[in-house]
Amino acid sequence: MDDILTNLLRLTSYISDRFLKFIEDLVLRDAVRYTENFGATPLGNSSAHNSKRYYTRSTSLQPSQVGSENHEIYGRRVINNNSELLVDTRSIAVNASYVSAAVPSLLLKGLTLPFLGLQYAWSLGMASCRYSFSCIRCAQLQVHRITSRVLKTLRGSSDDIGWLQHAPGMPPVHDGSSRFLELLSDIRNGKDSIPSSFVYLLIPGLFSNHGPLYFVATKRFFSKMGLACHIAKVHSEASVEHNAMEIKQYIEEIYWGSGKPVMLLGHSKGGIDAAAALSLYWSDLKGKVAGLALVQSPYGGTPIASDILREGQIGDKETRRILELIICKIIKGDIRALEDLTYEKRKDFIMKHKLPLDIPLISFRSEASITPSVLATMTQIAHAELPRLILPKFGSKVSDQFVESGRQVPVMVPVSAAMAAFALHLQLRYGEKSDGVVTCRDAEVPGSVVVRPNMKLDHAWMVYSSNSKKKKSSEPDAREMCQAIFTLLVELGKTEREVEQVL
Incomplete structure (x- = not known):
């Protein structure tokens, strides 16, 4: 002054x-x-x-x-x-x-x-x-x-949820729920119709490196049936484009090693990575991929990632610093793995790279249960690595193997309770049904056959249901679900080939 x-x-x-x-x-x-x-x-x-x-x-x-x-x-x-x-x-x-x-x-x-x-x-x-x-x-x-x-x-994400259904030029979806339920019933009755002329590749989702039981029971189930089944060893916390390149190399190695086309099934971010591999490298993968199934995948994006990383909102910079510390420093991942699941990034990628529609496509979406009983559920699906902790040895071989395995301690994580809480949050805030992470509308891929099961399945159900010891015999598990999805993919491929022959 x-x-x-x-x-x-x-x-x-x-x-x-x-x-x-x-x-x-x-x-x-x-x-x-x-x-x-x-x-x-x-x-x-x-x-x-x-x-x-x-x-x-x-x-x-x-x-x-x-x-x-x-x-x-x-x-x-x-x-x-x-x-x-x-x-x-x-x-x-x-x-x-x-x-x-x-x-x-x-x-x-x-x-x-x-x-x-x-x-x-x-x-x-x-x-x-x-x-x-x-x-x-x-x-x-x-x-x-x-x-x-x-x-x-x-x-929040009120204007972004379900944008794929209103985007111009997007092909419509087809409902395949009834046929899927028929195939699932046949499988549960002992009628296995999945052929061995394909190699089945399972692609895990985000943070799968910290879940040692991710797709393990499903792979073992397929192997006992005499089918060639693999789990893609990708860095789950890497970006979509990085994993797309790794999946492309994985498919080429499997195809040239076995001479059989590959059936892809990706869960959560794994479905996004697989779809990106086909969108970016379809000229190299054409004829080597027989079908793709996206199970509970946020193909259009997820409000969880968008609400956390959206710029211009309250506490955006502080939240990003915390996530970078957790993902980049502690988990040793890439923050782009979460950014690629936001609506902004998904819109940009889908508009630039179209998904090929000349192969069978299935999008599997579900809705989580938000009943009070689910909020008290505990699920054993993760592990904690304690490299600096000196664990006692009791002279048994089990203890020695446990110490030598990197000190991986199983952790009880309330995944079902967390998914139910997230699903309740999305329903109260946006009025959208979801599996706890992905809304039902964002999981439906344009031009695909949509499977809408008549069961309450949260986002982590595909991971831990096969390993649950308290599974009810009247309910199918993830192994049977994956078999029914692959069987439907094979039928869709046969139908397309028949149509091509007629034309």
Whole structure:
């Protein structure tokens, strides 16, 4: 504030001095012009002319008429007197001009003192007003910024959920739930119809590296049936494009090693990675992939990831720092693995890279149960690595193997309870049914055959249901579900080939 007032005082003083100088220059210019006009009067010219004429006349007289010496002396005196008179007249005029210029200058300076005071007061008042207006403007901007952040946080993903169903140019989906339930019933009754002419590749989802039982029971189930089944060893916490390249290499190795086309089944982010591999490298994979099933995959995006990583909302920077610390430092993953599941990233990727529709596609989506009994469920699906913990040895081989295996301790995690809580949150906030992570509308892939089971299955059901010891015999598990999905893929492939042959 002091600097502003000092600068205003300097500017006011400078302007007033320039104004006075301008007025003085005008007055002095008028005085000089008047003096020049006064010096050029006929009096001076006539005196000089008369003196010159007199001098000429006197010098032209004959010595016989007047005495030469007397006349010459007299003529010189007359000329000197005239010149002195002219000089005195001009000096008087110049002195008069200085006096006439000095008097208005003093008067103007005396008159401008009140004007300068008023100008200083006006400048001081304007500076205060400008400072007040700037403070008010800053406060308005801050309030607007906070309000926009609050509104964006409250709005969340309301405008993004189910965007695939309204996007232009997207092919419609077909309901295959009834046929899927028929195949599932046949499988549970002992009618196995899945062929061995394919290699079945299971692709795990996000954070699968920390779940040692991920797809293990399903792979063992398929192997006992004499089928070639593999679990893709991808870095689950890597980006979608990185995993797409690894899956492409996996498919090529399997195809050239076995000579059989590959059936793909991806769970959660694994389905996104598999779909990205087909979208990016279809020219290399055409003829090597026989079908793709996306099970509980956020193909259109998930509100969980978008609500956490959305920019411009309250606490966005702090939340991102915490996630980067957990994913990048602790889990040794890539933050892009979670970013690629947001609506913004999925929209950009799907619009740029179209999924090929000349292979069988199945999208499996489900709805989680939100009953109070589910909130108390505990599920053993994860493990904790304790490399620095010194565990006691009791002399048994089991203990030695346990210590040598990297000290992997199974952890009881309430996954079902967490999925139920998330599903309840999404239903109350957005009015959307979900499996706890993916909404039902975002899991349906355009142009695919959609499977909508008539059971309450959360997002982690495909992982832990095969390993649960308390499974009811009347309910199917993940192994049977995967077999029914692959069987439906084989039927869709046969139907497409028959249609091509007819055409």
